[in-house]
Amino acid sequence: MALLPVDEALRRLLALAPAERRTESVSLDMAHGRILAEDVRALLTHPAFDNSAMDGYAGRHEDFSKTAVELTVIGQSAAGRGFTGRLGAGEVVRIFTGAPIPEGADCVLAQEDAERLANDRIRAHFSPPKGRHIRPKGQDFAKGDVIVHAGESMTPARLTVAAAMNHPSLSVVARPKVAILATGDELLPPGSQPGPDQIIASNSFGVGAIARENGADIIDLGIIGDDKTAITEAVRQAVRSGVDVLVTLGGASVGDHDLVQPALLDAGMVLDFWKIAMRPGKPLMVGSLGKTVVLGLPGNPVSSLVCSYLFLEPILRHLGGLPANNRLVSAQLGEALPANDVRQDYIRGRLRKNDNGDRIADPFARQDSSMMRVFAQADCLIIRPVGAPAAEAGAPCEIMLLS
Ligand SMILES: Nc1nc2c(c(=O)[nH]1)N[C@H]1C(S)=C(S)[C@@H](COP(=O)(O)OP(=O)(O)OC[C@H]3O[C@@H](n4cnc5c(N)ncnc54)[C@H](O)[C@@H]3O)O[C@H]1N2
Numbered sequence: 001m002a003l004l005p006v007d008e009a010l011r012r013l014l015a016l017a018p019a020e021r022r023t024e025s026v027s028l029d030m031a032h033g034r035i036l037a038e039d040v041r042a043l044l045t046h047p048a049f050d051n052s053a054m055d056g057y058a059g060r061h062e063d064f065s066k067t068a069v070e071l072t073v074i075g076q077s078a079a080g081r082g083f084t085g086r087l088g089a090g091e092v093v094r095i096f097t098g099a100p101i102p103e104g105a106d107c108v109l110a111q112e113d114a115e116r117l118a119n120d121r122i123r124a125h126f127s128p129p130k131g132r133h134i135r136p137k138g139q140d141f142a143k144g145d146v147i148v149h150a151g152e153s154m155t156p157a158r159l160t161v162a163a164a165m166n167h168p169s170l171s172v173v174a175r176p177k178v179a180i181l182a183t184g185d186e187l188l189p190p191g192s193q194p195g196p197d198q199i200i201a202s203n204s205f206g207v208g209a210i211a212r213e214n215g216a217d218i219i220d221l222g223i224i225g226d227d228k229t230a231i232t233e234a235v236r237q238a239v240r241s242g243v244d245v246l247v248t249l250g251g252a253s254v255g256d257h258d259l260v261q262p263a264l265l266d267a268g269m270v271l272d273f274w275k276i277a278m279r280p281g282k283p284l285m286v287g288s289l290g291k292t293v294v295l296g297l298p299g300n301p302v303s304s305l306v307c308s309y310l311f312l313e314p315i316l317r318h319l320g321g322l323p324a325n326n327r328l329v330s331a332q333l334g335e336a337l338p339a340n341d342v343r344q345d346y347i348r349g350r351l352r353k354n355d356n357g358d359r360i361a362d363p364f365a366r367q368d369s370s371m372m373r374v375f376a377q378a379d380c381l382i383i384r385p386v387g388a389p390a391a392e393a394g395a396p397c398e399i400m401l402l403s
């Protein structure tokens, strides 16, 4: 099988996502950051009634004048407990912010412009124009208005307006469920005492973190040895539990103990492609098991993480309805690089600014895909396209930001 170009591999992976996104209803207090599955329509009008924007006195514009006038306070309108009567000539109603404007009133005199006299009288020192300090019914939104739209994420302000629109819960795109399965007889979890031929399984932590950063819920299937039947059984269980994406780590290459692909095929996977024109990450494998998308990542830690940024992140954002995350920016090479071969290269690098403020990417000298230390120090990947000619220091390049 020829090596698939990276862009083509991503396109084919995304094409495996089901046409319909899964949705669920969540209560408003759990909806922060979630993506709306449907438009949210106002179930009521806000404000539901004309109300006061100030603490003061509701009255009739015609009763005030530029010189001081005395008026009679005939009652009170508070938020939640309005004035039930009607006010007439020379009368005002004591009113508080948010309280209904009494019948007959057409403006509000702010408290600061009134002098309280004895015997329920006030002296007004200002003549408010009609409508002053009145928030009219429906000025915010009317019943039936769509204010937040399908595909938008629930920010604090959108949560607030959804609550005001009287929605106790919202229909949102379900978080993608991702199962992560590490394979290999040599692997032990962190905190173990490794025997002579053993190593610590590290990949699932970084891969899981990338998945979570992209809105997914994780099911950690742990470590399974190089046992095809056991891997097949774990895969079947993951599919039965309805995961959207199954990520396998390791065993993706061509060695006698690379059993992941045969195990997945036994479980019923339809292989879409295997091996891509990329370094690191050549043995990447993609297929589908019913509605579950299978992403077989190479075991080398750097390969599995670079592939997670390039493939797991986009498929999860697509499944979860999140906008694509564009990590690509341009920079200049900090050092000369040799001509590239048939695999698109993702070279671990560090960013700095030169004296002109230009973004400079310095490649690390060692690029072995098993070296986690270099990757932990990197903040970008310098992309060298297939067949790129040798490039001098200062040459423009495309980089992928890691944070
Ligand atoms: N003859 C060939 N050999 C290899 C090829 C090839 O094309 N022909 N490709 C190489 C490339 S590139 C890569 S990448 C690796 C990928 O191999 P696998 O996906 O089969 O991974 P493993 O052999 O299982 O493991 C590779 C390496 O990574 C370690 N590992 C595995 N899982 C974990 C984990 N969860 N945490 C930390 N480290 C892990 C494992 O011990 C190995 O050292 O194949 C090359 N070989």
Ligand code: MOO
Binding pocket: 278, 279, 280, 281, 282, 283, 298, 300, 303, 369, 370
């Ligand atoms: O391409 Mo492999 O992914 O170098 O280590």
